[in-house]
Amino acid sequence: MSVTVDQALTFGGLAKGRVLAGARNLGNILDSVDVLETPCLPEWASGCKNCLNLTTFYAIKEDLESQIKTVEMLASWNCSALVVHLSILGQLSQMVIQRAEELGLPLIVVPETVSYIEITTPLLGAILQEKTYLLQRSEEIHRKLTDICLSEGGFQAIITALANLVNRPAAIIDAWGNLIAFARFETSKLIVLDRLKNNSRAIAITDSQPTYQSNEGIWFMQLFPWQEYQSEGYIVVVDPTHNLDPLGLLAIEQASIIVALEMVKQHAVLETERRLQYNFLESLLGESSISSDMLLSRAHTLGWELNDKHIIALINISSLEQTYSLSDTLRLKEFQYFKDHFLDIFAGIVKECDLLSIVVDQSENLVLLLHCDKSQTAIQNRRELQIKAETIVSKMKFQGYDFDMIIIFGGFHDKVQDLRKSYDEALMASKVSKRLSLKQPVVWYDDVVLYILLDRIASQPEITGWLEGTLGKLIDYDRVNKSDLVRTLEVFFDNNQKAQQAASSLFVHPKTLKYRLNRIEDILETDPFSKDQQLNLYLATKLSRLLDFVDNR
Secondary structure, three states, X not given: OOOEHHHHOOOHHHXXXXXXXXXXXXXXXXXXXXXXXXXXXXXXXXXXXXXXXXEOOHHHOOOHHHHHHHHHHHHHOOOOXXXXXXXXXXXXXXXXXXXXXXXXXXXXXXXXXXXXXXXXXHXXXXXXXXXXXXXXXXXXXXXXXXXXXXXXXXXXXXXXXXXXXXXXXXXXXXXXXXXXXXXXXXXXXXXXXXXXXXXXXXXXXXXXXXXXXXXXXXXXXXXXXXXXXXXXXXXXXEOOOXXXXXXXXXXXXXXXXXXXXXXXXXXXXXXXXXXXXXXHHHHHHHOOOOOHHHHHHHHHHOOOOOOOOOOOEEEEOHHHHHHOOOOOHHXXXXXXXXXXXXXXXXXXXXXXXXXOOEEEEEOOEEEEEOOOOOOOOHHHHHHHHHHHHHHHHHHHHHOOOOOOOOEXXXXXOOOHHHHHHHHHHHHHHHHHHXXXXXXXXXXXXXXXXXXXXXXXXXXXXXXXXXXXXXXXXXXHHHHHHOOOHXXXXXXXXXXXXXXXXXXXXXXXXXXXXXXXXXXXXXXXOOOOOOHHHHHHHHHHHHHHHHHOHHHHO
């Protein structure tokens, strides 16, 4: 495979050389040969990696300090070895030899009878032969992996081929640590992938070549290393002994290219599917002239079954953007990547809860159509959908998405064309739920329809005057005394005027509730629970909350 320093010592003039220091690193790889006859300059650093440097120390023959500094700089630049031609010095200082030994830099001397060309010609020939071989094998590996990609083999076939090429366990993980595909992993080794999932966001690999992490005994290769923002993921190869040869590293690099191409292909397919879904949803929710048969037929081409979909739910995700600064294009790309991952996780959780569900991204909202059992009543279906929706929100929070996610349902409708009505109802319920600052994970249109109706008339001057005359004294009392009597009255009405239930909802003792109700009656100077007053005051509490009247007076 690659030419090493100890192999180079068998070629041409170097066969007459003697190793004075750094023998423990004679396995260093050689990629190039260079002649060094002037003092080292910092800008040479990049060219010294894996390089064998030849020198006579002519320019610094009488400067022992500079000779030692040259050894130190070459070692820090990962030079493979330093060969000193003794035609000028005759012999090296023991201090130079000692410093090279301390730094592990192979230090070799050759007699003055050996010319540079006797060293460089056979060595460069061996390196070139090795590079040619690696290039040919790289092309073969690339061709093999490309054939797998073109034959629709997918991620699993690609990673299996890589694992066979390197004869080691290999896997593909995304940037969030989720396992995409793996091969040749024993059960005991899978714990490594679990650790990677927990720490994937902390992986800081930006190199365009495989990078070794000794703490895990794993080679990492970033996917899409040329991107200026978030990586798409990594190829990992388990190599606890750290002895993967250059051909194996080439196989990892080639596999990363093919995996990236497969990701691009799958992203393109996904984007096309999402666009078709979005366009159909726009037709479903906007064009009333399309017949139900046409809608069902178009839905069928997308793999959707709408006959059992009688209700639409919305999830507003605009608050996701609040955690990101969108001041430039780079941040916008990062947010889109974050949002795509969120959508993947959300769609997966929804499928776990309801295999027949449909999820469509509508920019600020996600549109959710869940399965309804035709043999059940609307009440039974609502109970089941409530459980599913709460489970979805709970699982998303478990995944780390702890923003205020609320699933808002419209009403039930029998006909496919009427799904747009359910959608409109969900939109109205969403608007009102924001106004009311509702925090529960699931909101139903039927539960807030009163607020929706009140909202339609709330802006009229007569309504403000009526609210002032009906509940104004109690609103003023709350504002001045920082109390919550309007809310107390509303909750008492909501609980059918049952004191024990209302006290529990308000988290107060029943005696405290009784005291508050007496104060309400004193402030209003009327019995709020008489038949003549109940309806007026109940509507007034709802309207006050909708208009946020206490805070805005």
